[in-house]
Amino acid sequence: MKKICLILSLILFVLLTACGRPSGDGEGGGRADRVVLQNKGSDTLVNVAQAWAENYKDVDANVAVAVTGGGSGTGISALINGTVDIANASRKMKDKEVDMAKENGVEPVEHVVGFDALAVYLHGDNPATMMSIPQLAEIYGENGATGMWSQIDLEVPGCGSDEIVIVSRQNNSGTYVYFKEAVLGKERDYKLGTRDMHGSKDVVDLVEKTPCAIGYSGLAYATDHVKLACIATEDGGDCVNPSTDTAIDGSYPIARPLFMYTAGEPQGAVKAYLDWILSDVGQCIIQDKGYAPVQPVTCG
Numbered sequence: 001m002k003k004i005c006l007i008l009s010l011i012l013f014v015l016l017t018a019c020g021r022p023s024g025d026g027e028g029g030g031r032a033d034r035v036v037l038q039n040k041g042s043d044t045l046v047n048v049a050q051a052w053a054e055n056y057k058d059v060d061a062n063v064a065v066a067v068t069g070g071g072s073g074t075g076i077s078a079l080i081n082g083t084v085d086i087a088n089a090s091r092k093m094k095d096k097e098v099d100m101a102k103e104n105g106v107e108p109v110e111h112v113v114g115f116d117a118l119a120v121y122l123h124g125d126n127p128a129t130m131m132s133i134p135q136l137a138e139i140y141g142e143n144g145a146t147g148m149w150s151q152i153d154l155e156v157p158g159c160g161s162d163e164i165v166i167v168s169r170q171n172n173s174g175t176y177v178y179f180k181e182a183v184l185g186k187e188r189d190y191k192l193g194t195r196d197m198h199g200s201k202d203v204v205d206l207v208e209k210t211p212c213a214i215g216y217s218g219l220a221y222a223t224d225h226v227k228l229a230c231i232a233t234e235d236g237g238d239c240v241n242p243s244t245d246t247a248i249d250g251s252y253p254i255a256r257p258l259f260m261y262t263a264g265e266p267q268g269a270v271k272a273y274l275d276w277i278l279s280d281v282g283q284c285i286i287q288d289k290g291y292a293p294v295q296p297v298t299c300g
Contacts, residue, residue: 051288115291
């Protein structure tokens with residue numbers, strides 16, 4: 001009798017356990033054992049990262065990718081602290097960041113997922129068509145000599161003060177760091193009084209509304225309401241327009257790679273996701289968002 005009761009108890013336990021296991025996690029109807037990848041960082045990459053995450057649902061319904069921005073520095077810090085699977089960055093990790101990661105037992109591995117032309121934005125009424133790197137350095141750089149549009153022989157309609165409104169990014173942004181190194185050099189800092197915006201889109205929005213303004217942001221944030229300056233490496237030199245093609249071939253002076261960092265060589269769901277991002281399908285998505293793919297792709 002005891003054996004029969006024990007058997008019946010075991011059968012009841014199995015039935016209750018089977019009935020209590022959720023078959024989905026809400027509206028998406030995914031499996032209870034679905035994997036959630038945490039992906040954080042670069043504001044430059046956030047739009048394409050969200051597009052990747054959304055499209056990946058059709059590839060593997062049991063993997064969800066949670067994407068948040070906050071800047072390259074924020075994503076890298078999260079990787080160092082072990083709270084994300086993938087950190088997005090629009091700049092390379094600094095040596096001190098790599099050292100901090102290793103001290104925490106994290107071995108950062110770098111993956112180039114695309115290229116971006118960092119565009120210089122002007123108000124739609126600004127008559128300028130080109131800028132040189134030395135001009136930008138004197139506008140943006142510490143103790144820079146240029147503070148008025150008239151100093152570079154420009155009269156900007158609607159800009160009665162003639163003063164150049166310098167729009168920049170916050171210092172946790174990879175875009176901020178890359179522009180500083182590419183235009184100002186590693187030793188020179190930004191000029192005091194810049195308007196430091198939280199996001200890439202915020203830069204373009206402010207320039208659009210401010211006749212006196214100049215700003216820098218990723219090419220993917222361009223609209224029909226602002227102008228993109230053609231950039232020359234030297235004063236009087238030939239300029240190059242920002243585009244996906246000039247980012248790929250390196251002819252645009254302020255082009256940069258875009259990165260995803262993982263803690264060690266990716267495995268499992270993280271590896272499958274990165275492999276898909278670097279496939280033709282994933283690279284067509286980044287191209288559609290205004291960035292350059294890591295290799296030529298044919299997109300329908």
